Amino acid sequence: MGVLENRFQDNVVVASMDKLLGWARSTSPWFFQFGLACCAIEMMATAASRYDLMRIGMIPRSSPRQADVMIVAGTVTMKMSLRVKKLYEQMADPKYVIAMGSCATSGGPYWQYGYHVLKGVDLVVPVDVYIPGCPPRPEALIEGLLKLQEKIQAERPLTKKIA
Amino acid sequence: MSSDQDKLIAESVEKALQGDMDAINNIEDRVTRSKAKAALVKANREAKAAVAEETPRAEKSKAEEAPQAEQTFAAQVAVALEKKFPGSLDTEDVNGHIQMKGEQWYEAAQYLRDNPDFLFDSLQCVTGYDYGTSEDLEVRYNLHSMTHHHAIEIRIKIDRNDSKIPSVEQVWRIGDWFERETYDMYGIEFVGHSNMTRILCPEDWAGWPLRKDYETQEMYHGIVVPKVKDGWE
Numbered sequence: 001m002g003v004l005e006n007r008f009q010d011n012v013v014v015a016s017m018d019k020l021l022g023w024a025r026s027t028s029p030w031f032f033q034f035g036l037a038c039c040a041i042e043m044m045a046t047a048a049s050r051y052d053l054m055r056i057g058m059i060p061r062s063s064p065r066q067a068d069v070m071i072v073a074g075t076v077t078m079k080m081s082l083r084v085k086k087l088y089e090q091m092a093d094p095k096y097v098i099a100m101g102s103c104a105t106s107g108g109p110y111w112q113y114g115y116h117v118l119k120g121v122d123l124v125v126p127v128d129v130y131i132p133g134c135p136p137r138p139e140a141l142i143e144g145l146l147k148l149q150e151k152i153q154a155e156r157p158l159t160k161k162i163a
Numbered sequence: 164m165s166s167d168q169d170k171l172i173a174e175s176v177e178k179a180l181q182g183d184m185d186a187i188n189n190i191e192d193r194v195t196r197s198k199a200k201a202a203l204v205k206a207n208r209e210a211k212a213a214v215a216e217e218t219p220r221a222e223k224s225k226a227e228e229a230p231q232a233e234q235t236f237a238a239q240v241a242v243a244l245e246k247k248f249p250g251s252l253d254t255e256d257v258n259g260h261i262q263m264k265g266e267q268w269y270e271a272a273q274y275l276r277d278n279p280d281f282l283f284d285s286l287q288c289v290t291g292y293d294y295g296t297s298e299d300l301e302v303r304y305n306l307h308s309m310t311h312h313h314a315i316e317i318r319i320k321i322d323r324n325d326s327k328i329p330s331v332e333q334v335w336r337i338g339d340w341f342e343r344e345t346y347d348m349y350g351i352e353f354v355g356h357s358n359m360t361r362i363l364c365p366e367d368w369a370g371w372p373l374r375k376d377y378e379t380q381e382m383y384h385g386i387v388v389p390k391v392k393d394g395w396e
């Protein structure tokens with residue numbers, strides 16, 4: 001750090017643009033609130049005061065246009081799958097998807113005989129983090145969100161990728 | 164003093180048992196009054212126990228009659244239907260439910276709802292039933308009367324290759340969604356329904372999921388539907 005020491009005035013922070021962007025994005029990933037089944041109850045509990053998602057900068061948004069993260073909380077039926085896809089397409093970049101619970105991950109209890117259930121939301125939208133559980137406890141959801149934050153932080157949006 | 168008190172209590176309890184609570188409520192002394200009330204509770208309990216001892220025999224005879232009474236009610240309805248709509252019953256054999264033919268079902272439903280003897284003003288459930296891949300389908304209606312507190316089940320068999328039945332949506336408005344659900348799951352078409360479309364499955368879904376010969380479609384809008392991997396079972 002010898003190079004930087006005493007070269008700037010007080011209260012100046014030096015950072016790389018990539019890291020700054022990563023930090024800003026990862027600490028305020030607003031999520032798109034829509035619950036599809038029982039897992040949604042856990043998601044609501046996580047957002048409420050006891051677990052308090054606001055601590056990690058997450059606020060539920062009711063519009064896909066304002067959201068960065070889509071938490072797919074619950075059973076996605078075939079009927080809903082087309083809508084989930086449409087909602088995902090309406091979100092602005094950068095956007096992330098969390099598959100919460102075994103239903104969203106793989107069809108859950110309906111994986112074999114549920115003729116009307118989508119066997120994993122990754123069949124229609126790209127998923128960043130999978131959270132196992134039926135339903136996952138709020139701690140598990142928070143763990144998944146922290147993993148997502150790590151992932152966002154590690155991105156280098158401005159660095160040119162060498163092909 | 165004590166014997167006076169006892170006498171007063173005994174008298175007032177006697178009166179209270181005959182329905183005159185004032186006798187107890189008018190006792191001046193608080194202690195005596197509460198004693199009298201306690202005595203009344205005790206007397207009531209004893210009276211009840213005495214009644215209960217007598218009842219088992221009476222109840223038994225009632226229980227013996229009960230199933231018969233129920234049967235006669237279903238039979239009563241069947242007889243009335245047969246009288247009003249000759250030939251509308253599939254079988255005369257009434258075993259707790261009535262097996263009807265579909266043709267006159269709409270008129271019969273109106274009759275069952277409006278006839279003062281029956282007044283079935285509430286349609287509680289519509290169920291589809293599949294007897295097997297080469298057998299008939301069936302629709303079952305559970306009717307209940309809020310006025311008379313009686314209930315009946317109507318069953319109507321239909322051919323699985325020409326599954327049509329008159330709609331009773333106009334008779335009981337609740338029938339709207341019940342019939343749409345039955346249509347969605349069994350492909351039974353309710354003729355005369357104002358909006359005979361699927362209610363749960365997507366509009367462009369293929370097949371009738373609760374029929375015994377149902378096979379899930381492979382693809383839906385380019386999405387794989389069954390995703391059972393090799394070696395899983």
Ligand code: SF4
Pocket residue numbers: 037038039040073074075100101102103104108109133134135136
């Ligand atoms: S994973 Fe379990 S708790 Fe979550 S939506 Fe599916 S069935 Fe419900």
